[in-house]
Amino acid sequence: MDIILLQDVDKVGEKHEVVKVKDGYGRNYLIPQGLALIANKTNMNRLEEMRRQEEAREMKRYDEYKAVADALEDKVLKIGAKAGTSGKIFGSVTNIQISNALKEQFDLEVDRRKVQLPDEVKEVGTYTLVLNLHPEVKPEIKFEVVAE
Known part of the structure; x- marks a missing residue:
């Protein structure tokens, strides 16, 4: 069908x-x-x-997306995760956690499906993600995974 x-x-x-x-x-x-x-x-x-x-x-909504991209430029998102002594985190960071962190830290409502993470994030460190807000607006945001 x-x-x-x-x-x-x-x-x-x-x-x-x-x-x-x-x-x-x-x-x-x-x-x-x-x-x-x-x-x-x-x-x-x-x-x-x-x-x-x-x-x-x-x-x-293009202008709205552009404003969001400009607001996020040069900002670092902090994600807390439980980690072992070697720096490996238990589990991995998901797009749902990123979406919730954007809402809490920058007061931005972003759908989890628009968050494109790099390969699996399984260690403490700094990474870059892409927000697919619009075909022409895809800001790259740095996020830091810190041990709780």
Whole structure:
């Protein structure tokens, strides 16, 4: 079954993408939850209009994203983690922790899915992450993992 996603769905696809899923998954979960539409002719025509509207909304928010990027420039985010004596932390730093730290330290609301971490962060030290706010605005932010 071909469907049009109305939101990002983990392990399926991104918003406004046409994907093929199993019939039961589409009919019994995605469509009733309001996450997708059947990809018929009518909905495919609506898809182009939905993409244009979304793009217009994102362009309006471009200045807002640019302001956030400028505010975060040259700032260091501090993440506390439990660590052993050798500097290895127990577990790893996740994008949820980064999102929460941005809210607490800089009072910025950033969706966890927009946080792109480097490979697994498993030691105390300084790292760089990327925020995918907009296709043209992707600020790099330094964050420091400190032992608690």
